Amino acid sequence: MPLLRFATLIDPEAVVARSAEIGEGTILMARATVAPQARVGRHVVIYTGAIIEHDSIVDDFASLAPGAVLGGGVKVGEASFIGLGAMVSHGVSIGCDTVVGMASGVTQDLPANVVAVGTPAHVIRTRSRGETFL
Numbered sequence: 702m703p704l705l706r707f708a709t710l711i712d713p714e715a716v717v718a719r720s721a722e723i724g725e726g727t728i729l730m731a732r733a734t735v736a737p738q739a740r741v742g743r744h745v746v747i748y749t750g751a752i753i754e755h756d757s758i759v760d761d762f763a764s765l766a767p768g769a770v771l772g773g774g775v776k777v778g779e780a781s782f783i784g785l786g787a788m789v790s791h792g793v794s795i796g797c798d799t800v801v802g803m804a805s806g807v808t809q810d811l812p813a814n815v816v817a818v819g820t821p822a823h824v825i826r827t828r829s830r831g832e833t834f835l
């Protein structure tokens with residue numbers, strides 16, 4: 702099996718704290734912000750102006766749409782998607798493969814494999830395996 706290495710692409714206008722960790726193959730667009738002690742996994746995409754506050758964890762293959770904001774100590778599970786301008790309150794944990802709709806406000810933990818919308822965000826359905834979100 703060949704050893705593949707993936708580029709990590711960070712726009713010069715992105716802001717990454719010195720103590721933050723960014724995984725291989727991850728992309729940070731302009732004005733994306735990753736605050737101190739935050740950990741961003743591999744193959745994550747952080748779109749324009751999205752903010753990952755201190756001590757948050759974003760697992761592999763997850764993505765944050767433009768303007769999405771994670772408060773401090775948030776956990777976003779593998780391959781989950783946080784929609785345009787959505788906000789996730791501090792300390793909230795979101796399971797893997799979950800989609801948070803645009804402009805939603807997540808105030809409580811969300812399970813894996815669901816679509817949640819609104820403020821406070823509520824689950825509207827489960828997701829099927831391999832389902833796309835855009």
Ligand SMILES: CC(C)(COP(=O)(O)OP(=O)(O)OC[C@H]1O[C@@H](n2cnc3c(N)ncnc32)[C@H](O)[C@@H]1OP(=O)(O)O)[C@@H](O)C(=O)NCCC(=O)NCCS
Pocket residue numbers: 766767783784785800801802803804805816817818819825826834835
């Ligand atoms: C949540 C989302 C994935 C749609 O999921 P869906 O399962 O196809 O849901 P539907 O469009 O069928 O809507 C189901 C219900 O949720 C509501 N809804 C959908 N998205 C919503 C949102 N973001 N906030 C509040 N309500 C929403 C719909 O109005 C509908 O309500 P109703 O049953 O009372 O009519 C989509 O609306 C969304 O927000 N996508 C993210 C867009 C985005 O961030 N794009 C990034 C581009 S870079």
